[in-house]
Amino acid sequence: MAENVILVGKKPVMNYVLATLTQLNEGAKEVTVKARGKAIGRAVDVVEIVKNRFVPGLKVKGIKIDTEEIVSQDGKKVNVSTIEITIEK
Amino acid sequence: MAENVILVGKKPVMNYVLATLTQLNEGAKEVTVKARGKAIGRAVDVVEIVKNRFVPGLKVKGIKIDTEEIVSQDGKKVNVSTIEITIEK
Numbered sequence: 671m672a673e674n675v676i677l678v679g680k681k682p683v684m685n686y687v688l689a690t691l692t693q694l695n696e697g698a699k700e701v702t703v704k705a706r707g708k709a710i711g712r713a714v715d716v717v718e719i720v721k722n723r724f725v726p727g728l729k730v731k732g733i734k735i736d737t738e739e740i741v742s743q744d745g746k747k748v749n750v751s752t753i754e755i756t757i758e759k
Numbered sequence: 760m761a762e763n764v765i766l767v768g769k770k771p772v773m774n775y776v777l778a779t780l781t782q783l784n785e786g787a788k789e790v791t792v793k794a795r796g797k798a799i800g801r802a803v804d805v806v807e808i809v810k811n812r813f814v815p816g817l818k819v820k821g822i823k824i825d826t827e828e829i830v831s832q833d834g835k836k837v838n839v840s841t842i843e844i845t846i847e848k
Binding site for chain 1: 796797798799800803804806807811819822823824825826838840842844
């Protein structure tokens with residue numbers, strides 16, 4: 671089963687809104703919006719904008735938070751928070 | 760019933776971690792960590808740090824996201840995303 675995932679990064683929020691709407695319009699019943707670190711707030715924005723402006727009946731099925739260990743450019747291990755928001759038509 | 764709420768803003772993340780730990784140590788079974796806008800990522804950091812470093816058995820009971828309309832300094836209405844993370848000992 672292909673998972674429909676939108677990974678939110680540093681681009682403008684509407685890019686990810688559009689990507690999410692595209693997934694939903696192509697027949698996805700569920701889409702998972704993921705982000706980590708500073709993009710977490712933007713992932714929440716994406717879901718809220720999709721829900722409030724474009725897909726009124728949209729449900730937030732579940733939200734998970736977690737921590738990932740990443741290795742920074744100078745070789746140090748750094749913990750970064752992550753979020754996964756699963757939405758459902 | 761008094762609700763135990765930590766409102767996460769612009770201070771360093773450890774301030775809010777300490778506030779959350781204080782609530783839990785004073786007998787709160789549940790604490791709700793709230794934030795909006797750019798502080799959303801920091802609220803997730805607070806919960807992850809409390810869980811991973813200080814209170815291993817901590818459970819995330821629920822996460823809610825929403826939108827609030829606020830009036831900016833120049834009188835414009837602006838939508839801002841919010842998050843509420845409820846944790847449980």
